[in-house]
């Protein structure tokens with residue numbers, strides 16, 4: 001078996017174990033293959049092995065891969081999104097994980113309207129408080145969601161976070177738990193522009209913990225494709 005096949009098998013096994021451990025159904029957990037820096041050939045291999053959804057973080061890198069693979073795979077934007085790139089992807093991605101500011105919401109709404117579509121997004125939350133991470137502060141998320149209710153071409157499908165860069169499992173677990181609780185709190189307000197459908201959390205180093213804490217989209221790169229060399 002080649003590496004991608006072997007790696008994928010292991011990731012699926014770990015997903016099953018984490019789901020079982022937490023009394024969840026593994027079918028409820030979506031594996032997003034993070035393919036930034038990964039060549040289309042390797043992605044094609046993963047597609048043949050059954051992986052159908054990919055997360056990319058740079059628009060310039062994503063577009064040519066989409067041209068090759070869009071008939072066989074779905075693409076989602078997981079990285080920091082510059083407003084001037086929105087028009088290039090608005091009708092091509094199935095989910096934007098990284099809505100983190102008003103100016104970006106305004107631009108997504110404008111471009112979605114031009115295409116007569118409703119853009120599905122996640123609000124990115126910086127739970128860990130690390131300065132290097134994008135995302136709204138948890139205490140600002142509710143106001144933000146209320147403020148963008150005027151943008152009728154945006155539908156918020158949940159929340160996304162990246163855990164702190166640490167080996168401290170409890171700290172990571174608490175971040176994930178905090179995101180889930182925030183999503184539940186927002187859900188209880190019954191906003192018309194928010195559906196508590198997706199919790200996008202967990203990467204190669206911490207996806208099992210994320211699953212135990214309720215993630216239903218995990219964003220996994222290195223565990224599938226191997227280490228990236230930037």
Ligand SMILES: *Cc1c(COP(=O)(O)O)cnc(C)c1O
Nearest residue numbers: 034057078203204219220221222
């Ligand atoms: C790179 C990246 C991932 C995947 O990270 P791995 O450690 O390779 O699993 C997940 N989410 C975001 C936002 C990323 O930028």
